[in-house]
Amino acid sequence: MTALSFADAMQLFVVGLSQGCLYSLIAIGLVLVYKATEQVNFAQGEFMMLGAFVGYQFIVLMGMPYWLGAMLTLVFMGAFGYGVEALVVRRLTGQPVFTVFILTLALGIALRAVAGIIWGFGNYSLPAPVDGNLTLGPVIISWASVLSIVVTAVVASALYLFFRYARQGVAMQALSLNQLAAFYMGIPVKRLTSSIWAMSAIFGGIAGLLLGPMTLVSTQMGFIGFKAFAGAIVGGFGSIPGAVIGCLLIGVTEPFFDIMFPTLKGIGAYLIMFLVLLIRPQGLLAQIYAKKV
Template sequence: MSAFAQVLASGVATGCVYGLVALSFVLIYKASDTVSFMQGELLMVGAFAAVGLHAAGVPLALAGVLAVLAVALLGAALERLALRRALGQPHLVAVLLTFGFGLVMRGAVASVPAATHEMHRLPLPEQVLVLGGIVFASSHLAVIAATALLVLLLALFFRHTRAGLALRACAEDARVAALMGVPVARMHTLAWALGAGLAAFAGLLLAPISFVHLDMGLVALKAFPAAVLGGLYSLPGALAGGVFIGVAEALAGLALPEGYKDAVPYALLMLALLAFPRGFGGRAA
C-alpha cells in the first residue's frame, strides 16, 4: 500500500507537468486555432535558462522567474515577427513554422557544450516526508502544490481581469470580439506569451523530478495527447488529461513488465477517446 501511494504521488506530479504543457497547447489553439509543436523546446529552454542564470549567481527563485519571463517574451516575439504572418494561411504553414522554430531552439542549446556534455539539476532541497506511515518525496508534493496554485491564478486571471476576459472572447469568436473593440492581434500575442511561459514553468517543475537535459522537451509528446484528451478547447480538461496520463503511466510501471510503461497511456487514450470523442472537456456543437 505504501509503494502504491508513493507511485501514485509520483504519477500525479508527473501528470501535473504534462497538464501544464497541455494547458499551453490549449491556450494557443483556442486563441489562434494553431497547434504549436515547439512547446517541448520552450520547456527545455526555460529549464536551461534557469540553470544558466543560477550558475551565473542569480538566486534560484529569481532565476526561475526571469527564465519564465524570458521564454514568455520569446513566445510573444515569435508570434509578432513570424507566426502572425501565417494567419489566414493553410494550417500546415503555422505547424511547420513552430516545428522549425523548435528545431532552431534545440540547435541553439545544443551548440553550448555544457548543455550536451553534462547533466544538470536545479539545486532544490530534496527531503522525504512521512505522512501516515507513507513516505513521499518533497519534490513531488511541491510540484502538485505549485500546479494547484498556478491553476488557481489562471482561473482568477481568466474570470476577473480585462485581459483574461478578452482572451476568452477571442477564443469564443475572434470576429465578434473584434467588432466589440477587443484588440484581437494583441490577444493572440498574449496567448502565445502565456503558452510559452506555461511551458517554461513546466520545465522548472520537471527539473526536480528529472535532470535538465536536451531531450527533456520530449514530454510534449505525452502532453499533446493530454490536450487532445481534454478536448483541445478546455483548460480544466487539459489538466485532467495530463494527470490521467501521468497516473496511468506510473501505475503501468508498477504493475506491468518493463517496456509497457510508455505504451499503456496511449492505449488508454485511444479507449477514452472512443468513449468521449470530444475529450473530457469537450462540449456539444
C-alpha cells in the same frame, strides 16, 4: 503482472500525480494557444526545455539565488513567446493550419539544436528550491514533487480567476470565441494573441523549472510535451479543465502501467489516448465545455 503493497501503490500515486501536474502545465499552454487561434503549438515541449536551460543558466552557471533566477527565467520565456508570435507565427495568418503545424515542428527542432549549441548535448542538474523529503507514514515524497503539485494547483486557480474576473482575461475569452467580432469590439487582437503565446511560454518555463530538479536538464526533455498533448486530447482539446484532468489521469496511470507491464513501458499515455478516442472521440469534457460556451 506485479502485485503492489498499499505503500507502494501510494508511492506510485504521488509520483504519478506530480508527473500529471507537469503535463498539465504544458497542456494548458497548448490549449490556450489553440483556443485563441485554432493553432497547435507542437513546440510547447521545447518551450519547457528552453525554460529549464535558461533556469540552469541563471541559477547554476551564473550563481543567482533560485527564486531570482526562476523569476528572470519566466520573464525571458514570456518575452520569447511574445516574440515568436509577433515576429514569426503572425506572418502566417490566413495560411492553412498545416503550415503552422510544420512551422512549430521546425521550431521545436531548431530550439533543440540551439540549446545543444549553447549549453551542450549532455545532461545537467538543476537544483530544487527545497531539498529533502516529506514522510507520510510509509510514503516518502520529495519536496520537489510536492512543489510541482502545489504550484500547478496555484497556477490553475490563478488562471481561472484571471479569465473570470480580469478585464484582459475576459477579452481573451472573447478572442477565443470570434476573432473578427473581438476586433470590431475594439479588442487589440494582435497584442492579445501575442500575450497568449507569452503565457503559453511562461507555463512551459514553469514546467521546465519544476521538472529540472526531478530529472536532468537535456535537449531531449522536450519530448515529454507529446504526453501533455495526449493528455489534452484525452480531456478534450480546447478545454483547459479537460486538459488538466486528462493529464492527471495519464500521470497517475502511467507509473502503475509501467510497473505492471514493463515490456510496454513508456507507451501508457498513448494507449490511454487511443482508448479514449475509440470510446469518446471528442474527449472527456469537450461536450460539457461546448455546452457552456
